[in-house]
Amino acid sequence: MSNPYIPNIAVIRKIITENAVNDIKTFEVVFEDPELAESFTFNPGQFGMVSYFGAGECPIGIASSPTDQGFLQFTIKKVGVVTTALHNSMEGQKIGVRGPYGNGWPIEAMEDKNIVIVGGGFAFTTLRSLAKYMLHDENRDRYKDITIIYGARNPGELSYKYDLENWGKRNDLDLVITVDKGDAEWTGREGYVPTILKEVSPSSENAVAAVCGPPVMIRFTMPVLTELGFQPDRILLSLEMRMKCGIGKCGRCNVGNKFVCQDGPVFTQKELESMPKEY
Amino acid sequence: MNSKILGKNQLTKFIDEFIGEYRVFAPVKKGKIIGFDEIASGKETCLDFQNTKQPPKSVFFPQTEVLFEYKKGEKGLEKAGSGDRDKILLGMRPCDARALVIFDRFFSSGEHEDLPYLQKRERTAVVGLACNHPLNTCFCTSLGGSPFGSEGMDLKLVDLGDEYLVEILTNKGEKLVEDIKWLRDAEESDLNRARDLAEDAENAMKPKISTDGLCDKLDGMFDDPVWEGIHQKCIGCGVCSFLCPTCWCFDVLDEDTGTGVKRVRIWDTCQFPLFTKQGSGFNPRPSGKERMRQRIMHKFNYYPKDFGEFGCVGCGRCVRECPVNLDIREVIRAVMSV
Amino acid sequence: MEDLGKTMQDVARRLLEEGKVDLIVGYEKGTTPIRSTPCFIREAGDVQKLIWDPTCEANLTKYLLDRDERIGVVAKGCDSRSIVVCLAEGQIDRDRVTIIGVPCQGVINRKKIEAELDKQEVVEATVNDEEIKVRGEGFEKVLPTTNYLCDSCLSCRHRNPVIYDFLVGEKVPEVEDANDFAEVEELESRSSEDRWDYFTEELGSCIRCYACRNVCPMCYCKECFVDETMPQWFGKTDDLSDTMIFHIVRAYHLAGRCVDCGACSRACPMEINLRALRKKAEKIVKERFDYEAGTDVEEAPVLGTFKQDDSQEYIIK
Numbered sequence: 001m002s003n004p005y006i007p008n009i010a011v012i013r014k015i016i017t018e019n020a021v022n023d024i025k026t027f028e029v030v031f032e033d034p035e036l037a038e039s040f041t042f043n044p045g046q047f048g049m050v051s052y053f054g055a056g057e058c059p060i061g062i063a064s065s066p067t068d069q070g071f072l073q074f075t076i077k078k079v080g081v082v083t084t085a086l087h088n089s090m091e092g093q094k095i096g097v098r099g100p101y102g103n104g105w106p107i108e109a110m111e112d113k114n115i116v117i118v119g120g121g122f123a124f125t126t127l128r129s130l131a132k133y134m135l136h137d138e139n140r141d142r143y144k145d146i147t148i149i150y151g152a153r154n155p156g157e158l159s160y161k162y163d164l165e166n167w168g169k170r171n172d173l174d175l176v177i178t179v180d181k182g183d184a185e186w187t188g189r190e191g192y193v194p195t196i197l198k199e200v201s202p203s204s205e206n207a208v209a210a211v212c213g214p215p216v217m218i219r220f221t222m223p224v225l226t227e228l229g230f231q232p233d234r235i236l237l238s239l240e241m242r243m244k245c246g247i248g249k250c251g252r253c254n255v256g257n258k259f260v261c262q263d264g265p266v267f268t269q270k271e272l273e274s275m276p277k278e279y
Numbered sequence: 280m281n282s283k284i285l286g287k288n289q290l291t292k293f294i295d296e297f298i299g300e301y302r303v304f305a306p307v308k309k310g311k312i313i314g315f316d317e318i319a320s321g322k323e324t325c326l327d328f329q330n331t332k333q334p335p336k337s338v339f340f341p342q343t344e345v346l347f348e349y350k351k352g353e354k355g356l357e358k359a360g361s362g363d364r365d366k367i368l369l370g371m372r373p374c375d376a377r378a379l380v381i382f383d384r385f386f387s388s389g390e391h392e393d394l395p396y397l398q399k400r401e402r403t404a405v406v407g408l409a410c411n412h413p414l415n416t417c418f419c420t421s422l423g424g425s426p427f428g429s430e431g432m433d434l435k436l437v438d439l440g441d442e443y444l445v446e447i448l449t450n451k452g453e454k455l456v457e458d459i460k461w462l463r464d465a466e467e468s469d470l471n472r473a474r475d476l477a478e479d480a481e482n483a484m485k486p487k488i489s490t491d492g493l494c495d496k497l498d499g500m501f502d503d504p505v506w507e508g509i510h511q512k513c514i515g516c517g518v519c520s521f522l523c524p525t526c527w528c529f530d531v532l533d534e535d536t537g538t539g540v541k542r543v544r545i546w547d548t549c550q551f552p553l554f555t556k557q558g559s560g561f562n563p564r565p566s567g568k569e570r571m572r573q574r575i576m577h578k579f580n581y582y583p584k585d586f587g588e589f590g591c592v593g594c595g596r597c598v599r600e601c602p603v604n605l606d607i608r609e610v611i612r613a614v615m616s617v
Numbered sequence: 618m619e620d621l622g623k624t625m626q627d628v629a630r631r632l633l634e635e636g637k638v639d640l641i642v643g644y645e646k647g648t649t650p651i652r653s654t655p656c657f658i659r660e661a662g663d664v665q666k667l668i669w670d671p672t673c674e675a676n677l678t679k680y681l682l683d684r685d686e687r688i689g690v691v692a693k694g695c696d697s698r699s700i701v702v703c704l705a706e707g708q709i710d711r712d713r714v715t716i717i718g719v720p721c722q723g724v725i726n727r728k729k730i731e732a733e734l735d736k737q738e739v740v741e742a743t744v745n746d747e748e749i750k751v752r753g754e755g756f757e758k759v760l761p762t763t764n765y766l767c768d769s770c771l772s773c774r775h776r777n778p779v780i781y782d783f784l785v786g787e788k789v790p791e792v793e794d795a796n797d798f799a800e801v802e803e804l805e806s807r808s809s810e811d812r813w814d815y816f817t818e819e820l821g822s823c824i825r826c827y828a829c830r831n832v833c834p835m836c837y838c839k840e841c842f843v844d845e846t847m848p849q850w851f852g853k854t855d856d857l858s859d860t861m862i863f864h865i866v867r868a869y870h871l872a873g874r875c876v877d878c879g880a881c882s883r884a885c886p887m888e889i890n891l892r893a894l895r896k897k898a899e900k901i902v903k904e905r906f907d908y909e910a911g912t913d914v915e916e917a918p919v920l921g922t923f924k925q926d927d928s929q930e931y932i933i934k
Contacts, residue, residue: 001392001394001397002394003346003347003358003394003395004391004392004393004394005346005347005394005395005531005542005544006346006347006356006358007356009355009356051533051542053349053533053539053540053542054533054535054540055533056531056532056533057531057533057542058558077558079558079559080558080846080847081846081847081849083558084847096349214559215561240557240559241555241557241563242554242555242556242557242558244529244530244531245529245531247389247390247391247393248388248389248390248391249385249386249389249391249393249527249529250528250529250530250531250544250547251527251528251529251547251549252528252547252549252554252555254549254573254577254581255563256576256581257580257581257582257584257585259389262389262390276501276576277501278555278563278564278569278573279563309822310818310819310822310888311728311888312822312887312888314822327736328736329736329738332886332887333824342824342825342854342855343854343855343856412738412754414738415649415738415740416649508657511655511657511680512654512655512656512657512680514679514828514831514832515831516826516827516828516830516831516832516884517824517825517826517827517828518826518828518884518886521824521825521826521886522886530853532852532853532854534852534854543854545825545853545854545855546824546825551827553844598648598649599649600886602675602828602831602832602880602883602884603654603655603675603832604647604648604649604652604653604654605654606647606648606649606654608648609648
């Protein structure tokens with residue numbers, strides 16, 4: 001029995017600024033222990049507990065794909081003590097990483113199905129992990145049609161622009177990018193994610209929808225998916241909750257008789273309907 | 280092995296048999312209150328109480344606990360030490376002993392066991408103390424417990440007047456007393472007296488609060504208006520949770536030591552507003568109503584659904600100590616009468 | 618003797634029936650002997666729950682904060698003073714509060730009775746201003762109420778409410794010359810080592826439950842200083858240094874605002890003497906600024922104003 005509260009030491013190898021106002025950065029980290037760096041594996045949708053020693057620890061979804069060898073990526077928005085400390089770090093800084101925790105997107109159950117990914121804002125991070133995984137040469141042919149609808153408040157807020165550019169060139173994927181409000185240079189779509197989803201109108205036939213975004217986006221996206229014919233057990237949501245231990249012990253992510261850090265963060269709409277509305 | 284008899288005037292001698300080989304935790308008088316602490320000699324023990332102010336969870340799950348230290352420079356991560364002698368926890372009432380079993384079950388559940396707690400907990404023998412005189416605030420019998428219950432104990436002391444009956448309940452308990460040759464064997468009359476006392480104690484308990492079907496009843500009550508009234512006088516402090524033998528929620532913080540960083544865990548409670556407040560500022564439990572509902576639902580619905588028993592042992596500490604006399608028994612009655 | 622509880626019920630009933638208030642906050646009988654508990658009444662038919670006796674210890678001012686309803690609140694002398702402080706600090710809207718003042722001759726400290734009975738459990742009790750009749754397994758006693766009052770009540774100089782819309786009962790004589798700094802003076806006379814030992818012992822058992830903070834009407838900050846993280850001012854563990862600083866800073870925050878209602882001491886499950894630090898701060902404020910909290914709603918908060926003739930002894934020696 002090992003102590004689950006002890007983090008593994010990782011080193012920040014690269015820091016990528018994702019958005020124009022510079023409060024979302026992607027941190028590429030490598031475990032100090034080469035064996036762990038080699039053997040660490042996870043499912044898209046799982047999260048790690050990331051420590052900045054002295055500031056604390058917080059749960060961050062893993063943004064890289066399991067197909068990325070030897071490193072992990074975390075996309076972090078600066079909101080509080082720990083995230084600010086991370087944002088002020090330089091390459092070479094040692095941090096702690098515990099994990100992977102949570103259930104992740106059900107990549108096996110999603111095989112042989114059409115996939116509709118709907119993401120809003122910076123919550124897109126674990127959907128990016130899912131998309132990268134599915135689009136990888138080794139995995140692509142296990143999934144049928146893939147539609148990605150990703151929106152942000154404005155063009156400056158769109159993250160992973162480098163991925164979006166590559167994905168746009170592919171012909172085995174329907175990529176739809178939108179912003180709530182464009183700027184002078186923006187030539188793409190304009191509109192809230194739920195509105196664009198309705199316009200794109202992906203088929204719900206043999207399809208699974210994976211959704212992640214701010215509460216207001218979720219609230220308006222759910223009825224659209226239902227209207228398109230998606231059954232509650234075919235709609236997947238990733239919940240955000242305050243977490244401290246990540247292993248179902250400290251009690252704060254408790255919703256009903258479930259712990260979001262253990263039984264989630266991914267739940268089907270059907271499961272959520274039987275849980276108290278406290279998330 | 281037969282039950283033994285320990286004279287009350289031999290209690291100190293009995294406890295001293297273990298000091299040295301074991302770390303012994305017993306109720307001691309700490310200023311104005313009685314709480315559990317490690318003792319260096321049997322005479323520090325005080326068994327003249329109905330129940331301790333703080334539950335024994337603080338022995339294995341202290342208010343503040345260092346999880347590890349990260350020292351600047353070469354040293355890096357240092358785990359908090361764990362090497363320990365065997366322990367004896369003496370003088371636990373049946374409700375607290377049951378609570379410890381609940382704690383054990385929860386902390387060893389799921390994919391990741393809580394090592395810091397379990398490490399302290401294993402290698403601990405529990406010597407319980409039956410309740411001859413339950414208080415009017417005790418309600419263990421309404422929740423599946425009993426003033427003479429044995430769950431979670433290795434030995435059980437029963438106060439027969441001038442002597443204690445020492446009941447041997449497990450192999451661990453047997454091992455503790457097998458070398459103490461001066462304990463005399465209990466006789467039939469002693470066992471009968473203990474049985475009579477058990478019956479008296481059960482009869483002395485205030486009438487049971489009906490909890491039949493409480494878990495199922497709460498299933499449909501998440502949005503029930505009953506929660507509006509229940510929480511009104513609650514002031515949102517941590518007294519009920521911190522004195523509760525079955526509450527385990529904690530917070531994790533980093534503390535700067537000057538030469539490095541200590542990661543500590545401290546008691547926390549779902550009654551504090553910051554418990555669920557997210558980084559975005561959104562709080563799924565924004566007011567006392569949601570937080571009180573969480574406490575009650577967790578103890579009597581969410582936890583039982585997964586573990587098959589209530590998350591409350593009826594010790595009555597919250598009833599006695601709540602600054603505004605918010606009585607959980609009244610809450611149960613209010614819910615049952617909806 | 619006049620049954621003030623009945624009078625209180627009548628006042629409450631009238632206020633509800635006439636639609637002057639939406640909610641009455643008073644005291645009802647508690648679930649254990651010698652205890653009352655705050656009660657919230659919205660229907661005139663429920664007013665018979667209201668009681669008034671020396672178990673009515675809670676400072677109900679707490680429940681006036683952050684509510685939109687028009688509230689009729691029962692207030693003892695000390696409670697009325699905390700209402701004055703909250704009014705002066707803009708936390709309560711005077712138009713939405715109807716104060717049902719009641720003169721008080723002290724509330725009971727249950728811990729003193731427990732100590733007297735050597736922890737024998739009280740099963741039944743009747744309480745009035747003169748005597749407390751207790752009954753338990755194998756004993757029955759009559760105790761004079763005045764011997765078992767809270768420490769804050771023993772030196773109370775404001776038994777009558779200083780502000781009220783209705784007064785229940787007749788005013789009682791004040792004890793003008795009560796020395797409410799007797800305990801502080803005793804502590805001041807000790808050496809600093811003794812005082813350090815005393816406070817180390819008292820505060821060493823603090824479990825950081827924040828009952829003292831939460832029961833106090835003057836602790837109304839949306840985010841308490843101990844919970845701030847950016848920056849984090851103090852630690853939250855039960856290390857003595859963390860705990861001491863919490864209590865010291867809290868005493869500072871209450872200087873010139875605390876009315877010594879005693880709610881914090883009564884709330885503390887570990888029976889810590891919480892009044893000592895705050896009483897010292899109160900004494901300093903009295904000496905330096907000749908100010909006592911909560912006596913005059915027109916007076917501005919003492920540490921929120923600056924007068925030219927304020928004492929400056931700590932700056933210029």
